[in-house]
Amino acid sequence: EVQLMESGGGLVKPGGSLRLSCAASGFTFSNYTVTWVRQAPGKGLEWVSSISSGGTYMYYADSLRGRFTISRDNARNALFLQMNSLRSEDTALYFCARVGDLVAQTYDYWGQGTLVTVSS
């Protein structure tokens, strides 16, 4: 069974940093592109960042480039999101997801999310 489990969320002050993790199981992690998607309270889904299966290619939403860094450790079946210079508008539930179909950018399995709250 494909499973993704996020961790690392919490309360952080504006300007602070957090590192999110996503533990994958039930599939060959190193064969898949994976992605982060977030959802602000009461809002819709927003794509954040994606990383290719081997970790060579990384993609970011324009508004986040320079503050967020995506990475992965295929030996540990883990995905990460380093978030720096956090702002109140970064407050959201952060999901990791597997990209099942690269051509259509289909997110076929998702974790339950980890909540990041940026507040003083």
Added chain:
Amino acid sequence: DIQMTQSPSALSASVGDRVTITCRASQYISSYLNWYQEKPGKAPQLLIFAASSVHSGVPSRFSGSASGTEFTLTISSVQPEDFATYYCQQGYSTPWTFGQGTKVEMK
């Protein structure tokens, strides 16, 4: 960026009703359109990928279609477990963008 516009934003339906949700792309996206279902406190779930392909395990009452830049998700006979929020998402070009969501509520 490609804008995805869903309509309606919300709708009320009774069990057994046929429900149709529309998603319009601001430019050509071929058939690279996916649909997801989201319930409170649960992970989003893929329903339809590449406009009309049904994801494994998804009930056959869910279907998707496309006409140019307009895409449709249809639930042929709404069941109690289908009351949720539905999102479309384009996979044609980065940034991959979602529609604003359609909340399907019980009448």
